Amino acid sequence: MRIISLNANGIRSAATKGVFEWLRQQDADVVCLQETKAQEAQLTDPMFRPDGHHCFYHDARSKKGYSGVAIYSKREPDEIRTSLGREDFDCEGRYIEARYGNLSVVSFYIPSGSSGDERQQYKFRIMEWLTPIFREWAASGRDYVLCGDWNIVHTKDDIKNWTSNQKNSGCLPQERAWLDLLFKEIGWVDSFRALKPDAVEYTWWSNRGQARANNVGWRIDYQIVTPGLRDRLRDCSIYRDERFSDHAPFTVDYAE
Template identity: 35%
Template structure:
């Protein structure tokens, strides 16, 4: 397996540079579905992301996916077809709402019923002003204040260039800039209560209003981020990945579903993030380019382990464990039960009990944090359509019972649900039906912690505005 290595960026250029503005505009009109063929790959990718489907693949695959999306969406569902199509679209810092305002026009929307009935649909993509607002990179003083001599973070007042816990980067004068790169526009669909059968008192998750204030000055803490990236190589093609790291200013980043082969890891490291000097990777050897987990850290761990130490479980690269002074951290990607639930028995009778036993063994020496894609929506509040998914992988009675029995009943705390008992917040939206557009999702990603440190959790939160995967990142701030 791949061990620790220094992360050196082969491209030292920052995402933001001061006083650098670029404007570009383009009008694209689609008279028929066939006109998708006339679009560039970049334009097809941008439109795919706008409607919430996969932006990966060849031009032929992208055209086919968009046609399929238009044909297969449920009747009556409104699908935004306004898209920002500038020549530097994947790198700029455009807000969709601001672009529409600057154009003085209203975005057109068509229902999928209209699409099905009229193959001669007209999708008028508005002219948008695409503006890159670039700021200063972090100073050495800021970088040095992140980790103290014991490799721990100490709370300080937010710097004038970056607001702690904010979804936006700020200029020095305090005026917020537009969201960067693959951050979603200000439509914020996650703030709408989306659930087939909501219970009384349930409310939607809104990170702008539900996150606690920053910790007091001098409080030591660690900030963890976890993200199922659904393929790291494709994500790194977006310069916005480093902008995400700048914005979130995490100490440790846990990744799942990297889909890397061991031979690719060294090259990938060269394209990662400056300042994170420790990285630990495990890749699938039973099926190449599948699964895979990693942990990238500013803080040097005491030790590292790969897998569970059980041959039958360790060929798919699903676990990395780091030991720190006060806790163990596990980045995990739990096996999906699969189409036809073909791996359900393996998952609930072998994998889950083995992982739980491993965590309890670690817990004998210090508290444990398990994070990642655990592939289970535990309760009905954790999935948009519970009734329609009772035999879907991730929401079967067997998986939910196993989650309760092997983890929660053994003293591990679901930190988000503990902090937000009646809040509907999702972390996964399937590409196939564009569920992200109207927030029809699942909560599959978790931070589970030992009960002994549950009270030290300052914040357990979802970061729903980050695109680039069918999952969004989640975060945890733990007092030390």
């Protein structure tokens, strides 16, 4: 089973850069997209319904051209969920879940706090609110794959400029401690680190300066899985050869 996660930073923009041609070659079972920045009614071109896939979008209702998540699936899911029961989060189009038997694949877009303190405080509130949900999911007996842009690095190996970013959103101690809680206490597994414990690779680069060319990046895109899936992790990769977005696609292969 192959799952790909990508923050498209505008699905229509990524389409003009060849993302759908690339996806066609990957033979993924599930593709999780974030930051589609479109309303589904705007995606009438057949390219936004890739052949052979069931396609599901959850758009931002709060404002157009903002946020939004999607799932493309070879197999028709048993169920699609788009609400976690918190309107200010749900209306921003930040969660969609596909259920297949005992497996859930989720496309998440965790808020960024980089625009200012108000959004950073909102991000902290969302982290606090999500914690008991993640506890419940981890204890449920279901297998979960939580894909997406989490807007948080975890360790020194996940960011080029560790020291200078300690006071910046996405690298704050409180944010990194939250990932510690998920991984070390609740038991969620960072698939990239499970497969590549010592690797230094990034999934996002600022559009400012020559960040991508100089590989001044952050690893903020994840596939976080329940412990029962750890032994099914086979391989993972971050694709950088083409630039579809300021993020890179993150692919994980799982044993059936």
